[in-house]
Amino acid sequence: MYRLGIDSGGTFTDFVLAGDGDVSVYKTPSTPDDPAQAVKDGLALVADDLDTDVPGLLADIDIVIHGTTVATNALIEHTGAKVGLLCTEGHEDSLEIRLGHKEDGHRYDMTYPMAEMLVPRHLRVPVGGRVLSDGSEHAPLDEADVYDAVERLREADVDAVAVSLVWSFENPSHEERVREILAEELPGVHTSFSVDVLPQVREYTRTSTTVVNAYVKPTLDRYVERVEGYLQENGFEGQTRYIQANGGITSSEGLRERPAYAINSGPAGGPAAGRHLGAKFGSEDVITVDMGGTSFDVSLTKDGSTEIRKDFDLMRYRMGLPMLQVETIGAGGGxxxxxxxxxxxxxxxxxxxxxxxxxxxxxxxxxxxxxxxxxxxxxxxxxxxxxxxxxxxxxxxxxxxxxxxxxxxxxxxxxxxxxxxxxxKNMVDGIRQVSIEKGHDPRDFAMVVGGGAGPAHATGLADELGIGRVLVPKTSSVLCAYGEVVSNYKHNRLASYPSPVEAIDPADLEARFAELEAEGVGQLRAEGIDEADISLQRVFEMRYRNQIKECEVTRPATEITDEWLSELREAFDERHEELYTYAEPETGVDLINVESVAIGRVDPPDISGGLPTGDDAETARVATREAYFEETDGFVETPVYDGSAIPVDVDVEGPAVVEEDTTTIVVNPGWSARLDDSGVYELTR
Known part of the structure; x- marks a missing residue:
């Protein structure tokens, strides 16, 4: 049985078909006007290559993992749903106030235009009633306001409704009652509630994220229905899964519940591939780069975990969900x-x-x-x-x-x-953003290189950064699709827990995590993950007292005790010093938010074997040509190798060029390349 990874890109939709001892790569032009058509075209292409039809192909596949850009494109192109917003009276304009300033980088630019509002002013409807910061009810929900809002939204013929009431994460009763009313009065309209999407402190971030979730929900729903409907029409009886922006996969039900996790999920397969390939070569610390035709994506994985970011502006809209930190710059082959x-x-x-x-x-x-x-x-x-x-x-x-x-x-x-x-140099600057600027020395990392254009630059980038090991898979041109095939399941559950660390009741915090973890584990079990393959992490957003921004500390899910809390405080000081070069052990620390991460481990297919063997790379040498290298002060006669004929475990000394079907690897002077039987070139100084 095979696994099929499908990654939808702007130019091409990539397919990776992986089974034990075998991996095949396919590309088909993307169809932006009808993204599902590219999936159909690609399946037909794969089936034709295997001398079968689409039903015959799907009969041999047990899981399809898909990365889709439809939610991202809906946000970029402003083609999402017509959305209404129900919010606490007096908070109708928080989306435009934006905490009182523009996005980073434009704060003092008086000519920078306002972002286009996803909910126009006349569809942001106030609702009476108020919950306070301690969860107590200051004023009951004004249900008459809710019914009036329903009428206004019905007349406007909205496609989706977002609901974000002040302090609802401390007491969700008002949002839950609104949920009941909307289900009765607007049964055909998509709804998103802040208590489901982002139950954490910071009203603007919570409201903005909930609105974005509502904005892309109908588009994503229609796309998932089309793709899965086509698979079912052709007899597919396996599982269909989707890559999320947090780097894990989920079921269609999980993604449709929180479609905002599909936004910017396209590059998330790259770090998964980097983590998997790094582990195969004994490194849990990897920098993954992916250079395509238009852009250059870079991420960092430390101790097997990729850096996460929250509470940031994505395409000018504030997002609070945990997303892999994948920096993108305009540096591609084109x-x-x-x-x-x-x-x-x-x-x-x-x-x-x-x-x-x-x-x-x-x-x-x-x-x-x-x-x-x-x-x-x-x-x-x-x-x-x-x-x-x-x-x-x-x-x-x-x-x-x-x-x-x-x-x-x-x-x-x-x-x-x-x-x-x-x-x-531009790409090196991008790598420094996720490494040096985050307190990491790139010389301590291996670099995994993807994209059709990336391997030509790999050893040059490594020289600039002092990196001594570079990994280039034969599947580098479809790195994200390959990453989808080897990705684990991942579910994040969020909550606020504002408290001075010294005042935390260990039993109470443990109980709060137990609730969050039960939700995540329950979803994993529903998706077919065995108990033995489930692991848990706990994330703590903390800050020194009176600071504005938090930094995260990630710990394993072990019992919380007073001694454990002291260790958490020490870990925060260490993390703060790692990020900002200083710590203040004498200053009080506040815990603001907590997060449970439930991970379902997936056994990746074994794709080793089937490659040429021999004792000499010269059998794969097909030509020589003049190539320029700074180390040689100009052009030098350089051997060219056919990648399909290079034997495993044989050194190719630089300077050299290795030509694979969908990429070209340049081995700079002073470097050598050795092909592993897993189909990965290990380049070392």
């Missing part, structure tokens, strides 16, 4: 190089897939990163993708000559080397 008042820049403008880099011969005339790689001899001068894409190397030279070299008084090769240096 990033355009240009001169800005005599200064060479690369990106964020991209040539994309159409027209694409000049060498694609699809009408593109601007020089890109890919064109620089062609001129420098890293990429095949005639074809890519195993011969399926022809390359015009002369077009790359003309583009760089006409747009960069001529005006900078450089020769074409020097201009291309400058483009490479700048794009590498």
């Amino acid at each position: 990033s355009v190089a240009s001169l800005d008042r005599g200064v060479l820049t690369v990106g964020p403008e991209s040539a994309g897939a159409d027209p694409g880099p000049a060498c694609y011969d699809r009408g593109g005339t601007k020089p890109t990163t890919t064109d620089a790689l062609v001129v420098l001899g890293y990429l095949n001068q005639e074809e890519l993708l195993g011969g399926r894409m022809k390359i015009d190397a002369d077009a790359s030279r003309r583009a760089i000559e006409g747009h960069v070299a001529a005006d900078s008084q450089l020769d074409v090769e020097s201009a291309a080397a400058g483009i490479l240096e700048i794009v590498n």
